[in-house]
Amino acid sequence: MKKKILVVGGAGYIGSHMVLALQDEGHEVVVFDNLSRGHADAVNGARLVVGDLRAPQELAHCFAGQSFDLVMHFAALAYVGESVVQPDLYYQNNVLGTLNLLAAMRQHGVGKFVFSSTCATYGEPESVPIAEDHSQNPINPYGRSKLMVEQVLRDFGEAYGLQSVGLRYFNAAGCDREGRAGERHEPETHLIPLVLAEALRVKTGGNPAATMLEVYGTDFDTPDGSCVRDYIHVSDLCRAHLLAAERLLSGAVKHDRPAEFYNLANGNGFSVLDVIRTCEAVTGVPIRYRSARRRVGDPAVLVGDASLAGKILGWNAQYGDLSSIVQTAWDWMSRVPVGQTNEGQAHEVEP
Numbered sequence: 477m478k479k480k481i482l483v484v485g486g487a488g489y490i491g492s493h494m495v496l497a498l499q500d501e502g503h504e505v506v507v508f509d510n511l512s513r514g515h516a517d518a519v520n521g522a523r524l525v526v527g528d529l530r531a532p533q534e535l536a537h538c539f540a541g542q543s544f545d546l547v548m549h550f551a552a553l554a555y556v557g558e559s560v561v562q563p564d565l566y567y568q569n570n571v572l573g574t575l576n577l578l579a580a581m582r583q584h585g586v587g588k589f590v591f592s593s594t595c596a597t598y599g600e601p602e603s604v605p606i607a608e609d610h611s612q613n614p615i616n617p618y619g620r621s622k623l624m625v626e627q628v629l630r631d632f633g634e635a636y637g638l639q640s641v642g643l644r645y646f647n648a649a650g651c652d653r654e655g656r657a658g659e660r661h662e663p664e665t666h667l668i669p670l671v672l673a674e675a676l677r678v679k680t681g682g683n684p685a686a687t688m689l690e691v692y693g694t695d696f697d698t699p700d701g702s703c704v705r706d707y708i709h710v711s712d713l714c715r716a717h718l719l720a721a722e723r724l725l726s727g728a729v730k731h732d733r734p735a736e737f738y739n740l741a742n743g744n745g746f747s748v749l750d751v752i753r754t755c756e757a758v759t760g761v762p763i764r765y766r767s768a769r770r771r772v773g774d775p776a777v778l779v780g781d782a783s784l785a786g787k788i789l790g791w792n793a794q795y796g797d798l799s800s801i802v803q804t805a806w807d808w809m810s811r812v813p814v815g816q817t818n819e820g821q822a823h824e825v826e827p
């Protein structure tokens with residue numbers, strides 16, 4: 477049945493793909509975003525309320541006169557390195573901002589919530605693949621800010637009856653297969669788009685890059701010395717959100733266990749050097765890179781076990797191999813040159 481869903485952070489990378497996935501299912505979508513890291517033209521015609529989670533009056537404006545069936549919360553600052561040097565910004569934005577959002581939801585009687593958590597809440601794994609019952613000892617402020625919210629969700633579930641599903645994504649990657657949305661972080665810090673941007677630069681005959689691609693650490697305890705990550709396609713993430721929403725809206729979440737958490741992962745680990753080689757194979761362009769120091773806050777290996785999401789949500793990753801994930805990102809990047817937007821799509825910006 478058609479529902480009215482608030483997508484917080486819907487102008488960002490994963491959120492904008494979620495807007496499309498919800499619209500494809502016939503739902504009405506409203507986006508709340510401060511556009512600090514997102515793009516107004518990424519919301520595909522959904523109503524966009526421009527506001528900041530840290531400003532309760534801007535949230536009040538968004539909720540006024542609306543009756544949302546459910547809130548999906550993607551808005552956060554999400555760079556490990558930045559969080560290490562600016563922890564205050566991360567706790568204000570990710571923790572305080574989420575508390576304000578939950579307060580607005582309570583005031584307006586909205587009791588169903590899907591939260592973007594992360595595998596960064598686990599810290600250095602004691603065993604891989606990581607399952608949900610693995611200890612959570614994050615090693616950077618970003619991961620700690622997300623773990624704090626998870627705890628808030630458990631407590632709000634018990635005290636106020638908030639029903640929530642927290643989805644702990646591993647590394648989101650790829651773009652909408654039909655090219656309707658993509659990854660446009662400015663500046664970009666994520667590995668796959670950085671490698672592809674280098675390939676695009678070479679392919680289009682650009683000048684040598686001012687800074688060569690760096691591999692952050694080649695002395696980790698991994699098969700080739702570089703960090704290993706589990707890359708999961710953004711559209712697979714969105715399908716999991718639809719299933720989580722269905723679970724919440726159908727009343728399947730139990731009152732005595734109102735906060736549920738699931739990993740969203742592929743179960744396959746790829747090193748930074750594997751990613752570079754895969755990008756070379758997909759683009760046909762040799763990539764120049766150099767070894768650099770480790771980035772503070774990076775665990776050596778993060779690979780997830782998503783069997784719980786399979787069992788309870790009926791979810792599994794449809795994009796299994798890295799090349800098909802990279803291919804969708806490459807299709808997007810080669811179609812939409814950096815800096816160009818899909819501004820033709822109309823939307824209303826408020827206030």
Ligand SMILES: NC(=O)c1ccc[n+]([C@@H]2O[C@H](COP(=O)([O-])OP(=O)(O)OC[C@H]3O[C@@H](n4cnc5c(N)ncnc54)[C@H](O)[C@@H]3O)[C@@H](O)[C@H]2O)c1
Pocket residue numbers: 484485486487488489490491508509510511512513514515527528529530549550551552553554569573592593594595644645646647648649661
């Ligand atoms: N990208 C990944 O690999 C990954 C992995 C695990 C978890 N996550 C989580 O998924 C979510 C989305 O990630 P993304 O990569 O799409 O990030 P993104 O930066 O592309 O999108 C986040 C959006 O939230 C908005 N936002 C940030 N702070 C806000 C605030 N205070 N008020 C209103 N809007 C605000 C930004 O403008 C942006 O549009 C984040 O919560 C992130 O922690 C991402």
Ligand SMILES: O=c1ccn([C@@H]2O[C@H](COP(=O)(O)OP(=O)(O)O[C@H]3O[C@H](CO)[C@@H](O)[C@H](O)[C@H]3O)[C@@H](O)[C@H]2O)c(=O)[nH]1
Pocket residue numbers: 554555556594595596645646647648665666667668670689690691692693703704705748771774778
């Ligand atoms: O120029 C670069 C960029 C990245 N890396 C490495 O590539 C891997 C992936 O890095 P990146 O793409 O920046 O993603 P992560 O830092 O792993 O973080 C992403 O994935 C996390 C889950 O693992 C999410 O929680 C974060 O929000 C999201 O940004 C890491 O080992 C980095 O050290 C490099 O070697 N060189």
